[in-house]
Amino acid sequence: MKVTLSLEKTQSKDVSIVVDALRASATMTTAFNNFKKVIPSFTPEEARKIAKTENAVLAGERLGKKLDGFQIGNSPEKVENYKTDKDTLVLTTTNGTRIMEAMNSTVLIGSFINGKAVAKKAVEIATTHIDLVMAGRKHNFALEDYLACGEILYWIKKELKSTDEISEYAIGSILASRDEENFKESILNTHSSQILKKLGHTEDITYCMQKNITNNVVMYKNNKLELI
Numbered sequence: 344m345k346v347t348l349s350l351e352k353t354q355s356k357d358v359s360i361v362v363d364a365l366r367a368s369a370t371m372t373t374a375f376n377n378f379k380k381v382i383p384s385f386t387p388e389e390a391r392k393i394a395k396t397e398n399a400v401l402a403g404e405r406l407g408k409k410l411d412g413f414q415i416g417n418s419p420e421k422v423e424n425y426k427t428d429k430d431t432l433v434l435t436t437t438n439g440t441r442i443m444e445a446m447n448s449t450v451l452i453g454s455f456i457n458g459k460a461v462a463k464k465a466v467e468i469a470t471t472h473i474d475l476v477m478a479g480r481k482h483n484f485a486l487e488d489y490l491a492c493g494e495i496l497y498w499i500k501k502e503l504k505s506t507d508e509i510s511e512y513a514i515g516s517i518l519a520s521r522d523e524e525n526f527k528e529s530i531l532n533t534h535s536s537q538i539l540k541k542l543g544h545t546e547d548i549t550y551c552m553q554k555n556i557t558n559n560v561v562m563y564k565n566n567k568l569e570l571i
């Protein structure tokens with residue numbers, strides 16, 4: 344088994360874990376506490392069309408701002424607590440949903456909130472290669488995704504055999520993720536957090552930084568998300 348870390352594009356044809364710690368991965372993961380069906384969409388226009396045919400609630404943002412005509416933004420807690428009789432959610436986000444489009448492996452959604460659970464599932468289903476894919480921000484590195492990958496990789500590494508290979512990049516993220524003293528402050532100072540704080544979404548950052556609060560593991564398959 345090979346375990347690697349990438350930015351935006353997966354290196355694996357086996358299992359990929361998409362990590363957008365602020366906030367898409369957490370939103371996709373908590374959405375299943377309120378909705379039976381969750382459909383990711385790559386553009387707001389497509390999301391609006393799908394929501395009409397599926398009679399769904401629309402959630403999403405661009406650059407952190409809730410989209411016009413959408414009921415909810417990209418907030419894990421607001422999606423989880425939204426009161427509705429509809430059972431389907433359509434979600435479009437700036438980075439997280441976009442990078443899933445081109446993946447041709449089995450795709451799991453990972454974040455701080457489900458790090459241990461998604462690690463366990465990935466090890467269970469992978470046969471040759473697990474690649475952790477950081478969503479990043481506007482095609483660039485995002486520290487929160489690197490640290491969340493480190494958290495997930497920490498749990499994956501515990502399951503590996505001595506013959507399995509883990510990349511140095513992946514090891515680096517594990518080491519960085521163990522710095523508990525500076526972890527929260529570093530995330531609160533990232534570019535993504537600064538934008539979210541300006542828009543009044545500080546409580547979402549606090550929510551997304553919590554480690555292992557859920558066992559929900561979500562898989563992206565046939566253009567839909569499903570709880571596995």
Ligand SMILES: O=C(O)[C@H](CS(=O)(=O)O)OP(=O)(O)O
Pocket residue numbers: 363365366367368404405406407408417436437438439440478479480481535538539
């Ligand atoms: O809404 C979010 O948390 C971000 C916005 S931004 O691109 O970081 O400004 O989107 P996401 O797709 O969750 O990274």
Ligand SMILES: [Mg+2]
Pocket residue numbers: 363364365366367438439478479480485535
């Ligand atoms: Mg993000």
